[in-house]
Amino acid sequence: MNLTMNLKSPYLIIDMAQETYTNEDPLKLESGEFLPGFQLAYTTQGHLNTSKDNVIWVIHALTGDANVQEWWSGLVGEDKFYDPTKHFIVCANLLGSCYGSTQPLSENPKTGKPYYYDFPHLTTKDMALSLDLLREHLGIMEINTLIGGSLGGQVALEWAYLLKHKVKNTVILASNAKTSPWTIGFNETQRMAIESDSTWGQSTPEAGKKGLEAARAIAMLSYRHPENFAENQADAEDKTDQFRVSSYLRYQGNKLANRFNALSYWTLTKTMDSHDLGRGRGGVKKALSEIPSRVLAIGVDRDLLFLREESQFIAQNVQLGTYREIQSPYGHDAFLIEYSQLSYILSSFYLEAND
Numbered sequence: 001m002n003l004t005m006n007l008k009s010p011y012l013i014i015d016m017a018q019e020t021y022t023n024e025d026p027l028k029l030e031s032g033e034f035l036p037g038f039q040l041a042y043t044t045q046g047h048l049n050t051s052k053d054n055v056i057w058v059i060h061a062l063t064g065d066a067n068v069q070e071w072w073s074g075l076v077g078e079d080k081f082y083d084p085t086k087h088f089i090v091c092a093n094l095l096g097s098c099y100g101s102t103q104p105l106s107e108n109p110k111t112g113k114p115y116y117y118d119f120p121h122l123t124t125k126d127m128a129l130s131l132d133l134l135r136e137h138l139g140i141m142e143i144n145t146l147i148g149g150s151l152g153g154q155v156a157l158e159w160a161y162l163l164k165h166k167v168k169n170t171v172i173l174a175s176n177a178k179t180s181p182w183t184i185g186f187n188e189t190q191r192m193a194i195e196s197d198s199t200w201g202q203s204t205p206e207a208g209k210k211g212l213e214a215a216r217a218i219a220m221l222s223y224r225h226p227e228n229f230a231e232n233q234a235d236a237e238d239k240t241d242q243f244r245v246s247s248y249l250r251y252q253g254n255k256l257a258n259r260f261n262a263l264s265y266w267t268l269t270k271t272m273d274s275h276d277l278g279r280g281r282g283g284v285k286k287a288l289s290e291i292p293s294r295v296l297a298i299g300v301d302r303d304l305l306f307l308r309e310e311s312q313f314i315a316q317n318v319q320l321g322t323y324r325e326i327q328s329p330y331g332h333d334a335f336l337i338e339y340s341q342l343s344y345i346l347s348s349f350y351l352e353a354n355d
């Protein structure tokens, strides 16, 4: 019985076909373990042009999926900045995520049962390798723009290192080259919340669901900023309990727990923690200096999770780096929301290169 409980993504556009790439060969992971074959769910929009130089590859963040036109609707879509009538837009669901790709609830071919807690540790390098195999499968030789935010930015940076001259423009949003203890700390508190759920450890798809609600509530505090909460969640002076922000965080927790699963969340936050472009490459500065593509690193002035200094560090240490900044009270999530600033920054980046 195939228990692969791929949750139906809330972003799925009914008329956009989501396809599945299956690789039967074992994937050697950075840990030395092997993943005995894997699948990646992905979407493509638009067409490869005759000069094959219009590929835009988007990598989603922690709870994203392959339906980029839904969760990044202000940036991707007809008449948007990345327009399928001009570009060939590809987006795959990351390995370990629960929106169609191989993940802890997928069937382990060796046992015929779901992996559950036996799912191997994945690094951003492993994820980049899996995407590169999909690229080859699609017959894409060159990527015009590789773009990703947060976890998606970490994987994009690893992949830009691997691709070298096969990618022209790399756009990294609200992300880093090596994860800081601060960011790891946020993820650890979230995993502690999941561990405190008495169902965690059970071999069921719902294991840790209540803990995941609390984990998301903690995460939301790192994805936003006090100004955003002051603006949207303030209460009248006479309030002494049942504050709006309490119901907001509980709502967001419940909303995520109903569209995601705790095992994927655990896996992906561990991937974020272990991100270090410099591992085995002589350190992060040296590794950044070996990326030949143009790199646009976009920070958010009030990002409390991936500090803007981490984006500045990327731009300062790659060969062809540019730093730009989004000003937003949304903090980290601004890369998902501030579309006019993003479009302006991206337009200038391509104009500077006459691209």
Ligand SMILES: CC(=O)SCCNC(=O)CCNC(=O)[C@H](O)C(C)(C)COP(=O)(O)OP(=O)(O)OC[C@H]1O[C@@H](n2cnc3c(N)ncnc32)[C@H](O)[C@@H]1OP(=O)(O)O
Residues within 6 Å of the ligand: 059, 060, 061, 062, 063, 064, 065, 071, 148, 149, 152, 233, 244, 245, 247, 248, 249, 251, 333, 336, 337
């Ligand atoms: C690049 C990437 O891969 S990103 C991955 C793709 N997908 C995702 O990341 C999913 C994440 N997406 C998001 O985080 C969001 O969609 C964002 C950041 C774009 C916008 O956040 P939203 O949650 O839509 O907005 P916001 O934070 O203001 O919350 C609004 C929701 O909270 C509810 N809400 C607001 N205040 C309260 C409150 N006090 N009590 C209860 N509910 C409340 C609203 O009714 C609304 O509900 P809805 O989601 O059912 O419409």
Ligand SMILES: N[C@@H](CCO)C(=O)O
Residues within 6 Å of the ligand: 061, 062, 063, 064, 149, 150, 151, 223, 333
């Ligand atoms: N809030 C977004 C971005 C996190 O980095 C998500 O849930 O995926």
